[in-house]
Amino acid sequence: MLSKLQNHLSQNLALLKDKKLLLAVSGGIDSVVLVYLLKQLQLDIYIAHCNFNLRGEESDGDEAFIRDFAKKNNIHIFVTNFNTKAFATDNKVSIQIAARQLRYLWFNELLEQNQLDYLLTAHHLDDSIETFLINFTRGTGLEGLTGIPQQNDKVVRPLLPFTRNEIEAYAKENNITWREDSSNASDKYLRNKLRHDVVPILKSLNPAFTDSFTQTINYLQQAQSLIQDAAILVYKEVVAEREGQKHINIAQLKRLPNYKAYLYQWLSPFGFTAWDDIYNLTEAQPGKYVLSAGFRLLKDREVLILEPLFKGNKEVYEIAQNMQQTTNPIGLKLQIVEAIDEISTKNVIFVNNELIKFPLFVRKWQEGDYFYPLGMNGLKKKVSKYFKDEKMSLSEKENTWLLCSENQIIWVIGRRADNRFKTNENTTQILKIEFYNNEKA
Structure with missing residues (x-):
């Protein structure tokens, strides 16, 4: 198996050469064998172990086993503990999804913080078969029938060409010890039921089933x-x-x-x-x-x-009197000018600074908002009606911001100013306001 893996890495996963590799190790036979193999190939490896605190003393026993294993083999180890049940409850997801989200978030943090190149998991050919069958029974597109990918960005699975029988044989030949997860014996989970009841029947019907499956997966990919x-x-x-x-x-x-x-x-x-x-x-x-x-x-x-998805319209951002520019939530420039030196546009307005009360506020529109659109002879109009008349889409409405003085709208930003704040020949303080982007910085 060692020589087969070495050939597989050189032919298909040369990207791992001379890289710093983080191995996700549960303590089960698959991940422990992966550590042994890569250590013999003298790759630069590190171990990451998650204690999900789901099996009481058994989970703690797995952690103790991995810590001791890493120490004996002189391999640097990272260990973390999760309150998986609480996370699942808080986020309204299953325990399996919670555990997956927690571990991959942590793995990615480890890669970044320790400048490691790739995360390696011990998924093998039987895992890919089971994933194929799970997706097949639940209904899926073609992508769901292509098995487990060999690489997803920084996640690499070097044992995919190997069967569970090959891994077990290698462990026994080399007197490798590992931890058994008691949950693997239960048919409570669909994957285990397929592993125990369905896959053995398929293999009995076709002794070359794993070879046929690999060929089919290649065609589908x-x-x-x-x-x-x-x-x-x-x-x-x-x-x-x-x-x-x-x-x-x-x-x-x-x-x-x-x-x-x-x-x-x-x-x-x-x-x-x-x-x-x-x-x-x-x-x-x-x-x-x-x-x-x-x-x-x-x-x-x-x-x-x-x-x-739109986050809602309750965000309010303050602009203090001394601020000349803001980028949050959008880009606005404010400047006192002596005279109106250009024509007002959708992105530039001039207002009477003496009529404004600071701080100003930038927020999204709300039901009941109204203003007096410039150019409409002082007529009052609901913002929602203005949006409708402008034939704005739902998305455009949700992405439009208002500039306000107290509870009064100065400007439907990027669209129409309010008549109440316009300048005239008696205005002594002119405030130029420029809208220069519509994205959060």
Whole structure:
């Protein structure tokens, strides 16, 4: 197995050569064997162990075993403890998802803080088979049927070509000790049920099942690669990126054969799962949208807009009297001038400084807000009605800021000033306000 791994690394994972490698080690047979193998290959390795405090004394025993193992083998070790159940409760996720989120967040911190190059996990061929079957039984796209990837950014899995039987045989031949996780014996989890009941039947039906599976996965990965390449090429023709948003041109999209497949490729990385609802958006009324955990896909006239979820309209930012410039939440410059030296535009206004009370406030609009739009002869108008008349999309409304003096709106920033603060021939203090970006610094 050692020579097979050495050949695999030189042919497929040469990127690991002369790098500092962090190994995720639970204490189970897979991760312990990975440490032994890489130590024999004289790679620069470090151990990271998470105690999730889920199995009482057994979890503490795993930690003690790993600490002792690292000491005997003269390997630097990082250990952390998590209150996994509390995290799962607070974040309303399962214990499995909580443990995954916690460990990978910590692993990434270790990589950055200690200038380590890659994180190595001990996933092997049987893990990939089980992942394939889990995704298959739950329903998935092609990507879910391509098994566990050999590399995801800085996460590398060097044992993927090896079966569980190969790993167990190597451990016995080399008198390697490890810790057994009692939860692996339970069929409470779908992965364990597939491991104990389904995979053995598949292997009995075809003694060369693992070889056939590997070949099939290779074909599926090649097909997925072709799809991704096509999606990238078409993306440039159909999608425009604007100020943190992605605008998908619906007319151009629907000219594509199998346009739904392209939408799936573009949107699945953003956590969307309600595919029928997403496909229906192309025919929906403007203003309809579909949400994922962190993003929204909004129908806006002739485009679908993908953007991060709006955080709300309760943020208020203060501008003190002596401030000449602010970048939070947007870029504004304030300057007392002797005269109006240019025409007011959507991005530059001139107001009567004597009518303003500092500090000023920048905030999002709220229901009930009103102002007196400049140029409307002093008529009062609700901000919501102004937005509607301007035919602003939901996204545009949510990304528009107001500049206020106390409870009065001075400026719908980047759009229309308020008539109450305009200058005239008797104005002695003119304040020039310039809007120079619309993104948080």
